[in-house]
Amino acid sequence: MSEQTPVAVLGAGAFGTALAIQLSRRGAPAFLWGRDATTMATIQESRENTVYLKGCALPARLIAISDLVRVVAESGDIVIATPSHSLRETCERLGALLRPEQGIACAAKGLEPGSGRLAHEVIGAALGLTRSVAVISGPTFAKELGLGLPTAVTVASNDPAFAERMALRFHGDGFRAYTSRDLVGVEIGGAAKNVLAIAVGIADGLGLGANTRAAMITRGLNEITRLATALGAEAETLMGMAGLGDLVLTCTDNQSRNRRYGIQLGEGATPEQARAAIEGVVEGVRAAPEVLRLAHRLGVDMPLLEMAGAVIAGQVSPIEALKRLAERPLRAELG
Numbered sequence: 001m002s003e004q005t006p007v008a009v010l011g012a013g014a015f016g017t018a019l020a021i022q023l024s025r026r027g028a029p030a031f032l033w034g035r036d037a038t039t040m041a042t043i044q045e046s047r048e049n050t051v052y053l054k055g056c057a058l059p060a061r062l063i064a065i066s067d068l069v070r071v072v073a074e075s076g077d078i079v080i081a082t083p084s085h086s087l088r089e090t091c092e093r094l095g096a097l098l099r100p101e102q103g104i105a106c107a108a109k110g111l112e113p114g115s116g117r118l119a120h121e122v123i124g125a126a127l128g129l130t131r132s133v134a135v136i137s138g139p140t141f142a143k144e145l146g147l148g149l150p151t152a153v154t155v156a157s158n159d160p161a162f163a164e165r166m167a168l169r170f171h172g173d174g175f176r177a178y179t180s181r182d183l184v185g186v187e188i189g190g191a192a193k194n195v196l197a198i199a200v201g202i203a204d205g206l207g208l209g210a211n212t213r214a215a216m217i218t219r220g221l222n223e224i225t226r227l228a229t230a231l232g233a234e235a236e237t238l239m240g241m242a243g244l245g246d247l248v249l250t251c252t253d254n255q256s257r258n259r260r261y262g263i264q265l266g267e268g269a270t271p272e273q274a275r276a277a278i279e280g281v282v283e284g285v286r287a288a289p290e291v292l293r294l295a296h297r298l299g300v301d302m303p304l305l306e307m308a309g310a311v312i313a314g315q316v317s318p319i320e321a322l323k324r325l326a327e328r329p330l331r332a333e334l335g
Helices: 014-025 037-046 068-074 084-094 119-127 142-146 160-170 183-205 209-230 235-239 241-252 257-266 271-277 283-298 303-312 318-326
Strands: 007-010 030-033 062-065 078-080 104-106 133-137 151-157 175-180
Touching: 007 014, 007 068, 014 030, 014 062, 014 078, 014 142, 014 160, 030 037, 030 068, 037 062, 068 084, 078 084, 084 104, 084 119, 084 283, 104 119, 119 133, 119 183, 133 160, 133 183, 133 241, 151 160, 151 183, 151 241, 160 175, 175 183, 183 209, 183 235, 183 241, 183 257, 183 283, 183 303, 183 318, 209 235, 209 241, 209 283, 209 303, 235 241, 241 257, 257 271, 257 283, 257 303, 283 303, 303 318
Parallel strands: 007 030, 007 078, 030 062, 078 104, 104 133, 151 175
Antiparallel strands: 133 151
């Protein structure tokens, strides 16, 4: 496809808007699609998504629109940036509209509720296994990306040509896009880090300090790597942008909704109160049971994420969960 063929971003939340801004910032036309016609008309007229990404102007070549038929007909590749729990529904809406040559890149981080399927598995099931599919992940707060601050991601696909094509559409103007073949590693890193960010937030809400935070991030990365490699991923992927990079970002900065949710729990809020205090989707809440279901099925030990899952589910208090962690038997660091 030509570099001037528009790319469509489906999902007009903060991250979808930021991705669409970056695409059009690179000089090519782009579409930003959202369901609500009134909202999209307002964004198009004001040149700003004041609800989800206030302060980030839309470039002139970015069209905000609610007409999905037009978007798909006039675009080349499609980026899906809706929440992970609505990925299948979005794909099903696309099914009858897509042309065979259009690839799908998914920027949602999470596992499908109920089935625990990875994003590329959901897309393959809904749209066919022959279509080029990629996932985009990395340490990316939407506001910083929307403002044009330096950012780096990984674009993973089992179709190397498609991964490179998508990476080139984003790469430049302070944005670096690396390519990978490891879909599983990139997706597990993106989903599980949200759960660990809640665990780290809980510890910070309890006032346990920087030493504890560093230890939890380190051991949490070990847990996530074990799960990813049990699913066939490469361990090196979890040391990259979609693993360690995203993990550090989400666990240490209060722009992270997952971290802020965990802090609320650590400070004494119930799961319901903590959820009500956070605007937007807290992906780690939905991801926790699916990540842990995978871990149990594969026999992977993930004590930190188990702690987070139990607190999120209201099964134990933060203090009790940390007490159980502290009582675990002595072991070697590696493994």
